Amino acid sequence: MTLTNKKTYDLVIVGAGASGFTAAYQASKNGLSVLLVEKGRHTGGSGDWVEGIFAVGSDMQKAKNVKLTKDDVLNEELDYSHFEADTNSWKQYIDHSAEMITWLRDLGVKYVDVQGLGSGNVTWHLMQGNGKQAIHTALEPQAKKVGTEIITSVAVKALHQDAHGTITGVTLESEADHHTETITTRAVILATGGYLNNQKLIDQDTNYNAHQLIPVNSGKNTGDGLNLAWGGIGAQKYRMGMAMLFGGYVKDPTKPAYLYRTSDMNGAVTQQSLLWVNENGNRFTNEEVVDNFAHAGNALFTQNRVFSILDQGAIDHLANTGLYKPMGTYFTEKKTLDELKPEIDQALAEKLPFIHKADSIAELAQALDMPDLVTTIARYNQLCETGEDTDYHKQAKFMVGVDQGPYYAFELGVGAFCTMGGLKVDLDNRVLDTNGQVIAGLYAAGNDAAGMLVGDTYGPNMPGTEGGYAFYSGRHSANTVTDYVHAHQTVTN
Numbered sequence: 392m393t394l395t396n397k398k399t400y401d402l403v404i405v406g407a408g409a410s411g412f413t414a415a416y417q418a419s420k421n422g423l424s425v426l427l428v429e430k431g432r433h434t435g436g437s438g439d440w441v442e443g444i445f446a447v448g449s450d451m452q453k454a455k456n457v458k459l460t461k462d463d464v465l466n467e468e469l470d471y472s473h474f475e476a477d478t479n480s481w482k483q484y485i486d487h488s489a490e491m492i493t494w495l496r497d498l499g500v501k502y503v504d505v506q507g508l509g510s511g512n513v514t515w516h517l518m519q520g521n522g523k524q525a526i527h528t529a530l531e532p533q534a535k536k537v538g539t540e541i542i543t544s545v546a547v548k549a550l551h552q553d554a555h556g557t558i559t560g561v562t563l564e565s566e567a568d569h570h571t572e573t574i575t576t577r578a579v580i581l582a583t584g585g586y587l588n589n590q591k592l593i594d595q596d597t598n599y600n601a602h603q604l605i606p607v608n609s610g611k612n613t614g615d616g617l618n619l620a621w622g623g624i625g626a627q628k629y630r631m632g633m634a635m636l637f638g639g640y641v642k643d644p645t646k647p648a649y650l651y652r653t654s655d656m657n658g659a660v661t662q663q664s665l666l667w668v669n670e671n672g673n674r675f676t677n678e679e680v681v682d683n684f685a686h687a688g689n690a691l692f693t694q695n696r697v698f699s700i701l702d703q704g705a706i707d708h709l710a711n712t713g714l715y716k717p718m719g720t721y722f723t724e725k726k727t728l729d730e731l732k733p734e735i736d737q738a739l740a741e742k743l744p745f746i747h748k749a750d751s752i753a754e755l756a757q758a759l760d761m762p763d764l765v766t767t768i769a770r771y772n773q774l775c776e777t778g779e780d781t782d783y784h785k786q787a788k789f790m791v792g793v794d795q796g797p798y799y800a801f802e803l804g805v806g807a808f809c810t811m812g813g814l815k816v817d818l819d820n821r822v823l824d825t826n827g828q829v830i831a832g833l834y835a836a837g838n839d840a841a842g843m844l845v846g847d848t849y850g851p852n853m854p855g856t857e858g859g860y861a862f863y864s865g866r867h868s869a870n871t872v873t874d875y876v877h878a879h880q881t882v883t884n
Contacts, residue, residue, distance in 0.1 A: 394545055394563050394572050400426045401876045402869075403561050403576045405547045405616055408609075409438030409858070410837030411582035412526050413865030414872075415541075416498075416534040421873040425539045426574070430546040430566060430611065434531060437584055437608040437809060440652075441522030442721060443506075443515040444495075444859035446488035451505040457513045461485050464514075464853060472846030475630070480843040483818055484863055491863050492516055499529035508854035509682035509719045515854035522858065550579060550619050550833070558832030577879055578832045578872045581822070582865065585810035585838035586614030587634060596631035597810075600692060605640045605804040607648045616839045617813040624833065625824045629815035630842025635849040635857060636688025637720050638681050639667070639699065640806030642745045648806070653721050655728035656735060659709050660699035660801040662719045664789040666771060667803075670696035672756060672764025674771065677783035684720050685849040688805045697803045698759070700768070704795035706731060715789060720806075735799070745802040755798050768793050811849065811857060812842020820868035832879075834872055836864035 402418050404411050407429035415427045429436075446452070447464050468481055496502065501519040508515050518525050535541065542563075548571065549562040560575040586592040587606045592614050594601055606612075620626035639661035641651045651657040659665075664678040675694055680687045691697050709715070709728045718725075738746045749755035756764035774780050775792040814835045815823045822833040841860050850856060 394542060394565060394570070395426060395574055396540055397424070397426075397574070399575045400424045400540075401576065402426070402578045402580065402872055403428060403547070403574070404580045404582055405561075405619070406436065406582040406584060406837075407434040407541065407543070408436035408582060408584055408837065409441060409522055409526060409861040410865035411580070412438075412530040412534055413862050414580050414582060414836055414869040415539040416530050416537065417866045417869035418872060419534060419537040419539045421869065423873060423876055426576070427534070427539055427541045428545055428547055428563065429541070429543045430615065431609070432544050434541065434543065435523060435526050435609075436611055438526055438858075438861060439521065439523035440608070440649075440808070441518070441525075441858035441861070443517040443855045444491070444862060445514045445853055445855035446492045446516055446859060447485055447514065449489040449492045449505065449516065451492065451502060451516060452513065455505060455513065457505070459512055459514070464512075467512075468844070468850065468853060471848075471850050471852060472844075475846035477843040479818060484844070484860060487863060487867070488859060491859065491866070494866070495525065495529065495862065498533055500525045506854075508851050509684065511683070511852045511854045514856075516859075546615070547619060550624055552624065556831060558830070577876050578834065580820075580865075580868050580872065581616030581620060581814070581833070581835040581839050582837045583614070583616035583839055584609070584612035586617060586813065587612045587807055587810045589614040592617075592631075597634065598632065599634065599805070603642075603692065603804045604634070605642060605648050605806045607637065607640065607652055607806045608808055612809065612838070614813065616835065620814055620822055620830075620833065620835070624830060626822050626830060626833070627815045627825045627827070628813065630812035630845065631810075633812060633842070633845055633847055633849065634807040634810045636685045637806030637808060638662070638684035638687030639691055639697065639803040642802045642804035643743055645743060652806075653723065654734055655709075655725075655731040656738065656801075658718050658723075659706070659728055659731050660701065661803060663709065663715045664785065665705060665715070665791055666700045666793060667691075668698050668700060668761070668764060668767055669694040670761070672759075672761030672767050674767055674782065677780070677785045679785050679789060681719050683851050685851055688807070689848060691803065691805050698800045699803055700793055701799045701801070702793045702795045703797055705791055705793075706735070706799070708791075715791065747800040748797055750797050752793070752798055755800055759800055809838050809857065811838055811845050814839050814842070816840045816843060819871040820864055821871070832875065834868045836868045837861040840864055
């Protein structure tokens with residue numbers, strides 16, 4: 392039994408996530424024969440969890456009277472990245488961003504609202520049902536309708552070139568029995584989602600402490616597209632080392648990380664600007680840093696271990712009275728954390744390693760071997776009473792005293808959703824070699840190419856930029872591939 396219906400395609404797309412499905416639909420609609428290859432059993436990947444996408448000048452923003460210009464965004468992003476981001480890539484993306492909102496809506500994507508994120512600008516166009524609905528109820532059925540062939544549990548193991556360096560084919564391998572086949576194609580789009588789940592690349596190409604980093608994604612983003620392009624093809628290794636950090640995240644090595652992503656407990660200990668201490672029990676930052684969750688992640692990485700300290704009073708307030716501040720890393724309309732107490736009780740009953748409870752601060756300090764915790768809490772409570780944080784200048788409304796037992800410590804890691812970068816692309820999303828020259832027939836979209844947009848830290852100041860780029864670059868690369876294939880056919884004929 393063969394892996395594909397045909398032996399020759401105009402385009403092979405590697406990875407069936409947000410960028411892969413967008414490219415597949417657009418290229419098929421343009422009349423190309425398209426094969427979409429997914430190594431996992433299920434399509435969607437980390438794109439299923441995208442909550443909203445970036446745009447400037449959309450009809451939704453105009454309806455809310457959002458005063459944000461294209462020049463504002465460009466200048467802020469260049470400044471935020473210390474001009475490590477590519478100016479022309481940003482200009483192009485910004486210019487087409489509002490168009491993408493409409494384009495996706497016309498395909499069946501529904502939106503909830505446009506909002507900011509923490510202290511960020513109002514650029515986050517929230518999708519009903521997140522990326523999962525956008526992919527599986529809009530893009531995937533539409534792609535099938537216009538002729539895309541989709542295969543799962545199959546990996547692309549090699550890219551092939553002719554004597555001139557032009558892409559000519561790929562080798563496929565069945566994940567079930569490792570049977571291999573080679574098919575020919577005029578072009579390949581790499582849309583494999585980055586390398587967050589590749590321990591070797593994280594250790595080799597980032598400054599993150601892998602012991603603290605908690606990938607919260609599909610688990611399949613192992614750098615496949617990057618390795619295909621680097622190995623034997625000569626693609627340029629570009630802008631490695633940056634992950635989209637979530638800030639603090641419950642550190643539980645016994646369960647899949649995604650289980651905590653929208654839990655009330657995770658929200659309480661990581662997003663409410665309550666007290667954080669390090670392994671010695673010392674405070675180390677203004678906890679309002681959570682307003683920019685990427686900055687929060689950077690701050691947490693300055694310590695060897697981090698704990699969020701809550702007393703029963705804070706827990707009761709969050710569960711019964713209300714939030715101290717809106718949730719930062721995911722969209723929710725919840726006004727109280729009604730599941731917080733049951734989740735804490737369950738974690739304690741299971742004796743999960745990240746949670747600790749004690750009747751006194753001294754007992755908690757002894758259990759965690761934190762020599763400075765008692766002094767830190769006494770100092771913190773004093774500042775809370777005066778209403779002025781002279782140590783780190785946190786606003787008084789977030790200075791919540793830790794003085795009602797029992798007391799809880801939750802160990803935090805640093806959550807991350809994706810990496811951005813690995814391949815250098817031009818404005819047509821064509822992959823470039825180590826000399827900056829185009830590798831004919833090879834394209835990249837989504838996380839694999841998104842290093843063109845960032846410096847060393849993701850920008851929640853413009854929320855939705857990476858999710859939006861996945862959809863935008865998928866469509867854009869499909870259109871440029873179409874031009875390439877048609878031109879190639881003309882030359883061949």
